[in-house]
Amino acid sequence: MPRTTKRDRYHHGDLRAALIDTAMELIAEHGVQGFSLAEASRRLGVAVSAPYRHFADRDELLLAVGVRASELLVTAVRAEESGTAAEDRLVAVARGYVRFAAKHRALFESLFGTALSPIGEPELERAARPVKEAFHTAAMTLADGDPTAAEALGVAVAATAHGYAGLLRLGMFGKGEAAVDTAVGRAAAATRALIEGRAALY
Incomplete structure (x- = not known):
């Protein structure tokens, strides 16, 4: 069975959960100071404006x-x-x-x-x-x-x-x-x- 990625979850309408997962990954890798909405967007392959549909800010x-x-x-x-x-x-x-x-x-x-x-x-x-x-x-x-x-x-x-x-x-x-x-x-x-x-x- 193919593995479901966070990008797949986004395309199935679960961008909010995918952003939280990605933010956790980025924090684990770089700490809170190394995390940004723009970086989360890039990792998910979505527009930098996409997260703002679910979160007002960082x-x-x-x-x-x-x-x-x-x-x-x-x-x-x-x-x-x-x-x-x-x-x-x-x-x-x-x-x-x-x-x-x-x-x-x-x-x-x-x-x-x-x-x-x-x-x-x-x-x-x-x-x-x-x-x-x-x-x-x-x-x-x-x-x-x-x-x-x-x-x-x-x-x-x-x-x-x-x-x-x-x-x-x-x-x-x-x-x-x-x-x-x-x-x-x-x-x-x-x-x-x-x-x-x-x-x-x-």
């Missing part, structure tokens, strides 16, 4: 990329879920966060940096809501409903996951899938340690 397309990145993060977290206990759910968030950072490095740096649309955009909030809800619910359960304790635990786990993701990107654990598995495993172990010693966090 920032609006970048917002759509941010939404897609958030959806990929949700998928990564759900793939790590192994139980219904609050501790397991919180560990799954940490594991999924690190694995997402490894698999989608440029998107991760963009999503959690300042290059994409500001935090608080409704579209981004909706896309990331499943992870935030799982994170918040698990932290509240482990903190016995105490919002101060839940926030302290949540911030500590988030900082830990982000830290391991950063160390992985710096090559601290080596290269390849073995390095990713090491970083994911250590983030999970550190999260469990934080949960066990959570009383010392506040």
